[in-house]
Amino acid sequence: MSARVEPGTPGRSLDQGPPEPALLRLEHGLFRFSYNEPRSAALLLVATVLALIWANLPGGTYQAFWHTELGLSLGDVEFSMDLKHWVNDGLMAFFFFAVGLEVKRELAIGELTDRSRAVVPVLAAMAGLALPAVIFLIMNASGPGAGAWGVVVSTDTAFVLGVLALVGPRRAARLRLFILALAITDDIGALLIIAFFYTESINLAALFAALVGFGLILGLRRLRVARGAGYFVVGIATWVAMYLSGVHPTLAGVVIALLLPVFPPKRQAVERAAQLARAFRQSPNAKYERAARVGLTTAVSVNERLQIAFHPPNALVIIPLFALANAGVTLRPEMLAAAYGSWLTWGIVAGLVVGKLVGIAGAGAIITRLRPRALPPGLTLPQLVGGAALSGIGFTISLFIVDLALTDPVLQDQARVGVFTASLIAAGLGALIFFAIRGQTRDLGPPLELLRPVDPERDHIRGRVDAPYTLIEYGDFECPFCSRATGSIREVREFFGDDLRYVFRHLPIEHDHPRAFQAALASEAAAEQGKFWELHDLLFANSDALEPEQLRGYAEQLELDLEAYDEALRTRAHAARVTDDLIDAETSELTGTPAFYIGEERLIGPYDAARLIWELAESREAPPGAVEAPPEPDPEPAGRADTAAESEKSEEKPAGS
Structure with a gap:
């Protein structure tokens, strides 16, 4: 039997055929890198550090660059935004589109379809959404910063999973699944908050045009259009209409994602794809190649194909670029003194660090007290507490909402300092909790007791x-x-x-x-x-x-x-x-x-x-x-x-x- 070699790995056995093209090896390498959580989190951290360094260089080039106007014009019609808004309103639509795809999949055929699996993370996420906002509003009940309560509701999944991989338990599969399920619910809540609380004025004509765009997406779905090009053209037009309507245009990506079909492969489609591939193998020509490609495409739902297609650009380009455009804060002593003397900053820190920890861990403790077997085998309450602490790392969507909730640049900088401070404290607190847990069992060796008791209904x-x-x-x-x-x-x-x-x-x-x-x-x-x-x-x-x-x-x-x-x-x-x-x-x-x-x-x-x-x-x-x-x-x-x-x-x- 020939050795199994991963795509792009050096060294191939003689019966594996010709080597892969360099472009395909590069694609496989980028794909693997994007799914490596510590590396993706490190890339995001590098972009953040670069933004801070750039923003503090003399000359003010950071602000000047990101406020450069870029527009398109056709006759008398002109469409223009500065570079920062092209990132926040344009590229981030693809990020939220990917979030919507994941939400739709988990609700339709994923973890959230099983009530027994979903009950703890869903209820914990709801508590982790509500309590941070309450804490923030207690500390900022009025004043110009009160509208920034949405900054504290969301968890940065990429950062949390990256830090968990570095400081979490050696065998953290159950905890990771719990955080992923929690993050899906968290994302749903954050998207609803953006839609309902951060829309100022509505242009009804443009909103109607956006609704027509969503209707066209449904029409393409009913016509069983499987290729992404048609959805992309209609999606861009819908995004423009949503932008002109006054509703934040990134929500167009979410709604389109929720409208796209997701289903397990159908047997007839899989068999048809296999027949077409076999025909191409027996007689390779352009006609059979196209038929085989279409057959393979239609055998898998457009939702799953687009999740695979959008993950690398999101992880490697869009999210780091967003951090580069939004994390730049001028760290002058007087600005830091003002920030750390501001209720806005400390409201964000308290909301993310205390609210997330107490909300998620408290809900988990209550549920497990009422239903002792609510947590799956291998996930302990101390691990859940550590995961809850890490959930206070609110970065991407938190910075995104800062730009929506606040218009005063001074308040925006204070809010960003709060997000950075909270994220650092949450990461350190989570690491300390996991270190304490590990210290209790450091010298005990591998567990010897059966993790899941024998269940005649299951086993x-x-x-x-x-x-x-x-x-x-x-x-x-x-x-x-x-x-x-x-x-x-x-x-x-x-x-x-x-x-x-x-x-x-x-x-x-x-x-x-x-x-x-x-x-x-x-x-x-x-x-x-x-x-x-x-x-x-x-x-x-x-x-x-x-x-x-x-x-x-x-x-x-x-x-x-x-x-x-x-x-x-x-x-x-x-x-x-x-x-x-x-x-x-x-x-x-x-x-x-x-x-x-x-x-x-x-x-x-x-x-x-x-x-x-x-x-x-x-x-x-x-x-x-x-x-x-x-x-x-x-x-x-x-x-x-x-x-x-x-x-x-x-x-x-x-x-x-």
Whole structure:
């Protein structure tokens, strides 16, 4: 088998074909960089520092540059703004468009469709929106700065995730998902606030033209237009109409994004795309190339394609450029003295730092008190408190609202100083909280207790649900060690009979076993039809033959409803279930497969049948005298080539070993 090489990675095996073009390698490199959260946050920080340095250079070139007029004219019609407003009102429309796409996806087919997953982050985000505004208004109930209460409501997701990656827990997958879900709700609230509270006057004729533009977007959607060009042309015209209407034009991007369709790939479209691609491969020509490209385009929703297309320019160009245009504050001693003596500055600091922390953490604590299992396994209340502290980093949208809420340059500078100060304090406070949490568990090693208790409604259980002995395996259908362990497990089940319940959970190690995740999805599709264990056994018996056609052959062999099976795999209907197991395993620091738990305690070392039987018989879960414990196995069990020491080493090998 040839080595798996990521696109753009130096060194290619001979059977991988010709090297990628340089432009494609550059595109892949930029794409990977844009999705690296610490690097994206660092780029934003660099742009902010450059803005501050530039603004404090003698000569006033910073202000002069960003207030340079740039316009378009056609006959008597002229459209002109300064460079700063081209960034804030023009380029930021693409940023808010991407936010709208993400909101639409999460509401339609993402995390926020599952009420059990969404309840804590949504309610925490609502508290984290309301309390900061209340604190700010208590400190600025009247006066010219009172309208800036919207500055404190939003969290900068890019900065928060970047800082979390640097200072957060080693295994922070659950916390990261919580912050992402919270950020989606936070973004919805911020967008509504901009729409309803920062619009001064309305030009009804222009607003009607914008509504016509939105209607045209809906028309394109009904006509099933899949290419982005048509939406782009109508979107630009709608943005111009929204700008002339008096409503902030960036909201045009949000509304258009919410109107675009999002759906999982449809089987017929995927099969059609595959046929067109096959035809092009057999007879490469321009006609077949265009047909294959159109087929691939229509197989995926325009929402998901545009999310992929807009993420790199947003992360690498638009957001850093926004910071460069808006973060420039002249840090004169008299200005800083005025800022730190201003209720406006301290209202923003208190709102972001105290309001976000108390609002989000307080709501999370109340919910978990009322519903003890409201937090997913692996996410603890102390971690949530650390995430709440980091949520006080309000940068991009906070600076954006500063420009909308305040017209006095002096007040704007004071507000920006408040945003910078709050963001620094929030980052430091979050880092201290995570350091304290880490200090409590620094020398305890990896967790040994089972993270998620066995749930008969959720877990795949072989044997009596109420059996006194429990053996849990985290496994990977493509892992050769897992397939060999099935023989050991069979002996264990024969020994204990009805007194053992065996639980299987997923731990697909994709970087070593590229077909493992798809095999896990196939097993869940079979479980939907009541045949999980039958396919489980087939997959382990054929762990080296897990291509999609072979998986479908096993489903056919088990006489599954193939249409329902295909639909489940096409829509990835069970991806969240498999990912949940995977995140649980990562949080528990399971570094390889198979990994076993005896009852609720992790097994370290060999996992041959004799060892498993002895550990189960000695487990604290077992009622006294239920099964007579066999003699403790030798360090070198019969029929096993590796020693106990070697087995313990295998626990420490890279994942998938």
